[in-house]
Amino acid sequence: MSDDPTAHDRVFATRDASVARRPRRTARGTFRLTVGAFVALVAALLPLLRVIAPGFWLAAALGLAALVLTIGYLLRVRGVPAWAVSLIELVVWMLGVTGLFFAGQAWLLVIPSPAVFAAVPEVLSRAAQDIITGYAPLDATAAIAFLLVSSVALLAIALDHIVVTARMPLLAVVALLTVALIPTVSVQRSMPTWELVTLGATFLLLFRFETRTRREPERPGAVRTAAGFVLGAAALVTTLIVAPLLPTLNPVVLVPGSVSVGVDASIDLGRNLRNPASTEILTVTTDTGSAPYLRLATLSLLQGSGTWVPDAPSTTAIGSDGTFPAQALGSTITTTEAQTQIDISRLDTTWLPVPYPAASISGLTGSWAIADQNLTVESQGGSTRGQQYTVTTTSPQPTLEQIETAPARSTNSIYTVLPQNLPTIITSDAQQVTAGATSAYDKLIALQTWFRGDEFTYSLNAPVEQGFDGSSADAVARFLQVKSGYCVHYASAFTLMARSLGIPTRIVIGYLPGTYSSSTPDTVTYKVVSDQLHAWPEAYFQGIGWVRFEPTKSLGVSTSFAPGSGTSGTVDNSGSTPQPTASSAPTAAPSDQPSTAPTTGTTTSTTSTSGPAIAAIVPWALGAVLVIAVLAVPGVLGAARARRLRAAAARGDAVAAWSWVQDAARDVGVPVSAAASPREFGAALIAQPGVPPDAVWRLVDAVERAAYAPPPAPTGRRARRAASGDPATADAAAAVRSGVLGSVAPARRLIARVWPRSLWARE
Known part of the structure; x- marks a missing residue:
């Protein structure tokens, strides 16, 4: 000095x-x-x-x-x-x-x-x-x-x-x-x-x-500022350009050992249905020989331009006996009773999937409540995941004559409300399709037959490509023009068209009957997967209740009634779902996937998923590579800065050698204060285990000489530093830096290299 x-x-x-x-x-x-x-x-x-x-x-x-x-x-x-x-x-x-x-x-x-x-x-x-x-x-x-x-x-x-x-x-x-x-x-x-x-x-x-x-030399500060902005801008551009190309997940909740699938309350089912992954979420065991539809929620209200929102009726806590409110039926309407056991493995929602019309339920854990208006079951603070319960249903069985003469009227006006500025194609198509029908039931059957006919096709992709994904009135109008869509479009169109005819209707969200799994002499078990999430319409008939219709092309069980001898499907009085009649042998239930040709039965073809599965791997692999690349950016920038400082130190730049050591200290968590003198910081370094004192003091002496010694000539900062420095300073800095990095655990040292704190922290 x-x-x-x-x-x-x-x-x-x-x-x-x-x-x-x-x-x-x-x-x-x-x-x-x-x-x-x-x-x-x-x-x-x-x-x-x-x-x-x-x-x-x-x-x-x-x-x-x-x-x-x-x-x-x-x-x-x-x-x-x-x-x-x-x-x-x-x-x-x-x-x-x-x-x-x-x-x-x-x-x-x-x-x-x-x-x-x-x-x-x-x-x-x-x-x-x-x-x-x-x-x-x-x-x-x-x-x-x-x-x-x-x-x-x-x-x-x-x-x-x-x-x-x-x-x-x-x-x-x-x-x-x-x-x-x-x-x-x-x-x-x-x-x-x-x-x-x-x-x-x-x-x-x-x-x-x-x-x-920050209060450090201008050059390192400028470099760090530029690095921060480059990193931030790169992340922003990457998000804007690459993120839209990546696949979209279903709503999920990660649980150790499994995945639980959720359900979107706003019936945005397109994302769920377009996901190539199919996860088994529950099993259904029934004593009727055929699986029922399982309902989660109903949608009766139209918001804005005609977007459906879930009902939020008053609820009653389920008592110890598990009974549901009794439903009024006409005196001549017969009923049938069935029991359905449901075991949920990977469905995580607040709505409980149940067949309808339910008369009682047993086996639930936690606090649950029944919605009096639609007999849906909702959790009061819990979840459906892991629930095992049994539902007893009492389904009305009207004859064709009974339902044709039953008035399709409801005392609640929300079931006939239509959005303002309803597209004319909805009302005109409804009038045209039902022109020859005399009763409300005949009009609904005419609509169901029309939707399931040759004019329409089932498609998960066409709605997105042509810009009418969703359930609003405008989306329905577009669907009726191109005649291609999935269950949300069919259910929404059916409901709006029926309401334009004065028939009370609503939409139900739930699951299609599952696929056959196993059977015993008295029961049949079906499994339900995540991509069988479905939407269907219901219409209300006085003395009978809510009757399910199935307009979606090639899917589900269409509704029909036989003259004088009951129905080919049961009826839900409080949110009824016509179900296939019992048979001696189990039948495969449909999945919410398009088939290659129209079908009228309960079975739909399945397509190979190997292609979509392979296609799904590619974007996820690219996404993983991108994430790894982005996470590696700080480490790369830190390594580049370290190489630059080391090269400058080797040329005799004591300030660069000092910054190189300070960066290592910051990276491992050693406090670096801009207010501390070189000797004060040197003493702090020596206090770290494994840091060589001699190398520290040689480095401190070099820094003090570079900072305090008079310049030999006004030849520029770089020349001045080189003239006042000693190339051996780099060796001292390397020894000190090695000791600082070696003073912490290997895991902390790895974090310091991957995410160097010195890129953004100064003190």
């Missing part, structure tokens, strides 16, 4: 001045990071507005989040310790949530009382139930609003600590991206491009704000 004391005085004076200026830079940097965290939080909440209607909860959540972030900023610039800042923010969060939702039970409106703490579990349970039983977009009830506001404000506190205190924006981005993707996964809708671009832009802005708060 130089022996000139004035040189040392100048160095320490410069350093003291730098320290004196640091609080103002820290305040400015803290403000930027606080603003960046809030903007990123807002961007992450945008996708949530597609599943939960905006309202009071949004203003309250953003207001409380802004409040805690502002308080955190003010406390930090006044030198309050980080742990105290987070603690005060939590207190503010608790007072704010209490004042917003429990003011009547709190002390002084904002201080939680024992009554408040006692009410929170009940409110959370109610919120969970509202979310489980609701459909998108949810109206935010008071319970849901409490959950959202509390969660968003807590997330703001976590972001404040991660981004502002820990200076780890990448971890914050991972958390925010998870929040943004939850709505997309839960309702199986793709994220609009503008939302994705906004989210990516705010993340890049957050990285930019973080890099501008």
Whole structure:
């Protein structure tokens, strides 16, 4: 080192001045990071507005989040310790949530009382139930609003600590991206491009704000800033271009050892049906010889331009006897009784699949309730997975004469409501197809026969390619034009056309009868797979109940009744599903797949799945390669930076050698403070096990000479560093770096190489 004391005085004076200026830079940097965290939080909440209607909860959540972030900023610039800042923010969060939702039970409106703490579990349970039983977009009830506001404000506190205190924006981005993707996964809708671009832009802005708060040499900082932006831009472009090419999963819940399949409440069944994977979800054992349709939910209400939404009727808890409400039948209508045992293995929903009309149920575990209006069964906080239960059905058996004379009228007007601006093709086709029919039943049979005739074809792909995937009135109009679609189109078209004729109808979501598995002298067992998810219409007849019809071409069991001797299918009085009559030998039940030719029986052909299965492997393999490549980017960038610094150190650049060692320290979690002198940091390195002291002090001496020795000539920074350095410095830096990396466990060392923290962390 130089022996000139004035040189040392100048160095320490410069350093003291730098320290004196640091609080103002820290305040400015803290403000930027606080603003960046809030903007990123807002961007992450945008996708949530597609599943939960905006309202009071949004203003309250953003207001409380802004409040805690502002308080955190003010406390930090006044030198309050980080742990105290987070603690005060939590207190503010608790007072704010209490004042917003429990003011009547709190002390002084904002201080939680024992009554408040006692009410929170009940409110959370109610919120969970509202979310489980609701459909998108949810109206935010008071319970849901409490959950959202509390969660968003807590997330703001976590972001404040991660981004502002820990200076780890990448971890914050991972958390925010998870929040943004939850709505997309839960309702199986793709994220609009503008939302994705906004989210990516705010993340890049957050990285930019973080890099501008760093206090290290300009060149490494610029390199890291550029690397961060390149990485972020590459991820954004990759998502926009490649993500649409990847396959879409069914809604699933991963459980150790198996996969549980879910059901979309908004009858967006196209995604489920187009998935090439077929998973067995349950078995049905019946004493009638033929499998029944299994119902999950009914849809009677039209929203907006004619999109069907699940019914949400009042429910009654299932009692110990498991009986269902009795249904009124005409005095001359006969009934038949059947028992069906259902074992669920991989279906995870809140709706219980049951045959109808159910008279009683036994064997359920957990809390369940019956919807009085349609006799569907819903969970009150549990799931269908693993349930084993037995359902007793009592099905009405009207004759042809009885159903032809039964009035098709209902006291509830929701079953005849039509959307405004109904496309004329729906009403004109209904009038034309039923022109020769006299009774409501004859009109429905005419519609069923027309849909199952030669004019229509079953297709899972044509609707998507031609832009009318879905169940809205416009989608139905397009379906009637091209006459090709799947069960949702057939059921929606049948229901709207029947309503245009004044006949009360609704749509049912459930499963087709399964395929034959085994039998005993008294029972037959069928298995039901995930791609047998189905939609069908029902019509209401007074004195008989709800009668299932099957318009979907080539699938299911069509409805018909015999004169004076009952039916060829049973009838559901409370949501009835005509079922195939019992036979002495089991028959194969249909699956919701298109056949090569129209069929009128109960069996459909199956196609080989080897082709789709192989085709499905390719995009997933490409996706896996892409994910691995993206995950490898930080490691590649870190390795490239290390090679560049090592090469510079070999040329005698002591500053590069010092940065090379500092990067290794950051990667393994050794604190690196910009305020520490080289000797202070050198002492910290020596404290690590396995770090050679001699090499550390040689490196410290080289750095001090490069920083404090007078320059030999004004020939540029690179030449100055080379002149003041020693190529042996690279050997000392390599020894120190090797010791630092060797001081941690192998797993931690691997993480340091794959995800080098030095790319984004400075302190």
